[in-house]
Amino acid sequence: MQTNLSERARRLRGAELAESILRACVHCGFCNATCPTYQLLGNELDGPRGRIYLIKQMLETGEANAATRLHLDRCLTCRNCETTCPSGVRYSRLLDVGRMTVEQWAPRPAGERLQHWVMRSAFSTPFLMKALIATGTAARPLLPEPLRAKLPRQRPKARPRPAAQHARTVLMLEGCVQPGLSPGTNAAAAFVLDRLGISVVPAPKVGCCGAVDFHLNAQDDGLDRARSNIDAWWPAIEAGAEAIVQTASGCGAFVKEYGHLLSGDPAYASKASRVSALAKDLVEVLRDAPLETLGIRAGKRIAFHCPCTLQHAQRLGGAVEGVLTRLGFQLTPVPDSHLCCGSAGTYSLTQPALSSQLRDRKMDALESGRPVIIATANVGCQMHLDGAGRTPVTHWIELVADAIE
Numbered sequence: 001m002q003t004n005l006s007e008r009a010r011r012l013r014g015a016e017l018a019e020s021i022l023r024a025c026v027h028c029g030f031c032n033a034t035c036p037t038y039q040l041l042g043n044e045l046d047g048p049r050g051r052i053y054l055i056k057q058m059l060e061t062g063e064a065n066a067a068t069r070l071h072l073d074r075c076l077t078c079r080n081c082e083t084t085c086p087s088g089v090r091y092s093r094l095l096d097v098g099r100m101t102v103e104q105w106a107p108r109p110a111g112e113r114l115q116h117w118v119m120r121s122a123f124s125t126p127f128l129m130k131a132l133i134a135t136g137t138a139a140r141p142l143l144p145e146p147l148r149a150k151l152p153r154q155r156p157k158a159r160p161r162p163a164a165q166h167a168r169t170v171l172m173l174e175g176c177v178q179p180g181l182s183p184g185t186n187a188a189a190a191f192v193l194d195r196l197g198i199s200v201v202p203a204p205k206v207g208c209c210g211a212v213d214f215h216l217n218a219q220d221d222g223l224d225r226a227r228s229n230i231d232a233w234w235p236a237i238e239a240g241a242e243a244i245v246q247t248a249s250g251c252g253a254f255v256k257e258y259g260h261l262l263s264g265d266p267a268y269a270s271k272a273s274r275v276s277a278l279a280k281d282l283v284e285v286l287r288d289a290p291l292e293t294l295g296i297r298a299g300k301r302i303a304f305h306c307p308c309t310l311q312h313a314q315r316l317g318g319a320v321e322g323v324l325t326r327l328g329f330q331l332t333p334v335p336d337s338h339l340c341c342g343s344a345g346t347y348s349l350t351q352p353a354l355s356s357q358l359r360d361r362k363m364d365a366l367e368s369g370r371p372v373i374i375a376t377a378n379v380g381c382q383m384h385l386d387g388a389g390r391t392p393v394t395h396w397i398e399l400v401a402d403a404i405e
Contacts, residue, residue, distance in 0.1 A: 006062035031081035149387035188401035332369025343384035
């Protein structure tokens with residue numbers, strides 16, 4: 001669409017990118033047909049096309065307001081629209097610019113700023129997250145239902161990690177939330193990789209991937225975390241680590257964006273591009289492996305929820321389902337499997353009403369085939385869905401590890 005940015009907008013970081021994305025949109029509206037919030041609310045401004053109009057208006061007039069911020073906040077960033085768009089509009093990158101801009105031009109109230117700061121501090125600090133979970137678990141009977149639903153119903157102990165002993169090595173992003181909420185996931189991944197002749201080597205200085213900060217509009221802090229992780233990984237990369245494995249697809253989607261996000265940083269552009277190229281979701285490693293050697297005894301009837309960050313951001317829809325089918329698991333059909341579960345990082349905290357509606361719809365779809373358990377590939381989706389208190393939800397790699405003879 002024709003776009004003429006204001007002088008104020010042209011001074012923004014990302015102005016040229018935003019303008020090019022706006023010009024690519026042809027107003028077709030296919031995106032609205034697959035947008036979860038548009039389906040729920042029926043408001044043009046709560047679909048991708050309407051949000052694009054709002055961002056365009058803001059950048060052309062040089063003015064922002066609370067209404068624009070509200071509609072941008074309601075976006076899940078599920079990127080379903082990107083999978084659907086026939087013109088290849090990179091909506092999520094435009095949204096990053098739009099959110100950064102509205103944060104500067106129409107600052108949110110102090111209470112919301114405090115909420116964002118608390119979430120950023122807690123979710124990106126593993127030891128603090130573990131302490132909060134332990135405290136919440138101890139006080140569970142006293143907590144109101146909305147808070148109880150955020151705590152894991154079960155936290156099986158993590159199996160022992162195998163020692164590094166193979167010539168093939170990979171790094172693993174441990175994550176900041178997952179070690180506290182689902183401690184068995186990374187241990188199960190290391191166990192399965194070890195059985196396939198691949199060792200996970202530690203990188204103890206690696207922290208949060210930066211997604212929490214970045215998507216809560218503290219973008220510079222998110223980029224600083226990316227730089228820190230690149231520095232921490234780099235010695236192992238130079239020593240021959242063949243991949244940086246993520247078991248949480250939300251983290252993986254963000255690490256794969258390091259190259260784009262730091263492309264303008266002369267000191268990190270090349271390294272960031274290398275890190276993004278090495279970033280692999282766990283399924284990308286396992287689908288090419290000789291899975292038959294694992295000796296799996298699978299028979300459970302399961303439903304798989306493919307996270308948005310796996311199927312839309314990383315374009316790996318169907319990959320986990322393929323691996324699970326090869327291993328002998330019985331997968332049940334899931335209607336509307338392309339739709340978001342409503343977790344979307346911190347969305348379940350900032351937009352609880354919409355998030356709960358989306359979760360209940362997703363659980364209805366997942367349970368329609370009567371599975372005994374639901375599997376997924378992202379800790380946020382796992383906790384959000386399991387918080388419904390219905391069919392139990394776990395990470396798919398834990399099912400695989402438990403089925404090995």
